[in-house]
Amino acid sequence: MGVNTAATEWVRVLRPGTATGGRLTCFPPGGGSATFYRELARHIGQDVDVTAVQYPGRQDRLGDPMITDLHLLADRIAADIVRRPAATRSLFGHSMGATVAYETALRLAAAGQPVRALVVSGRPAPEFVETARLHQASDAALIEDLERLANDPAPVRLLRTEPGLADLVLPAVRADYQAVETYRHRPGPLLSCPVVALVSTEDPTTTVAQAEQWRAVTSGPFSLRTFGGGHFYLDAQHAAVAQEITRHVN
Template identity: 40%
Template sequence: MTAAIGSTWFRRHGASAAPRKRLLILPHAGGSASFYQAWGDAFDDDTEVLVARYPGRHDRMAEPCIDRMEVLADEITAALLPLTDVPLTLFGHSMGASLAYETALRLEHRHTVRPEALHVSSRKAPHRLTPRALHLQGDEALIAEVRGLGGTDSSLLDNLDLREMVLPAIRADFTIVGTYGPRSATPLGCPVYAYVGDRDPSITEDDMAAWADVAPAGFALRVLPGDHFYLVERRQELVRAVTERLAGAR
């Protein structure tokens, strides 16, 4: 049962058959597990890397997309529970940061599983969110937004046939982003580590600093050179920072 769940929801990288810790990566809106392929072998042999595989893309293309944060977080949490036998750290970029936070809340408050840490990247804190109604606009507006942010293979957007294949997933993700509004700053029992590019057009250092309000157990912010997808060019620095935190996991 566990293997079937893991193979459906997570791409698993590295570590031995008995890892001592796990890192779950939750991709951004319009993103997929393949974007984080290089992260799979970037950590030590004791760490198993899980990258979430959202429905409606790649080898889950035939499955209906999920367009509500609550539903996606519930599904991710349920799939993750059998894999919480070792210390778990969560990392989410952009939309994935909100999803990582919601997953951490569910693990802790519903299942008494406290993650070792939450790493959030390029996303406003839950109580500072200012959702946009981009998901209510036409396809061209969505495509323009995705192109502007980066993080999606441009060849998928240039080819009309491929674009039609990926648009439902993109629209579902931006529906999640557009309907996940400001909410109370419910605190977590684990430390929170935040990251942002110094030239991000929509997320400021102050926006990321507000994550401290949900992190009574500890908070740190790191600003790296780059825009919303600073983590492409600064991957090694970001991975190094996450690795240093993982080293402290039990």
């Protein structure tokens, strides 16, 4: 499956849906890109138009300046999305992407285009304050953290032995870590859409109790689904995760 990079500056089409289906926009984790969701897109309901955000500073946006302010990142993404009509629109984000998706949903609601559903994964609720400052740490410390979170650390270890690869990958990782670690939730209106929180019971970054706190961001329905596996539990469970997402976006 290819990725249509002609969609917009910020959004890439992973798999077109039908004329009657809704649109799902996926938000990558820190250091990730739109193609992170390519396999997941294969398993989403066939009528759903599956798209993904492409953050600047990576892949086909390698030359674009990176954004280290998560609120500004959501501003830019929402401004692009509101210009793209959709019958219904739902958002899904994993890790950092969950927080960016939430902030984008707030902006879409304020613009009169509320989302049908927000599905968040592998991330504490927005009130959580990061105390780590890995974005100020050495490259070695960043790589160590990536190894800690990876299901298979072997590919990450290449960053230690291939300087050219590290020069390509680590700036985006550092920028995204800064966006997450400096993010502070701003009090304001609640969402009214259903919010679904997905979390692994073995995720070192997010406890089930922290995922449960996402219920506070909406006046609408809330549900929680747990999975086995680590932080990137969805890598080995694309079909099950996609089934859960599809239930809420259709």
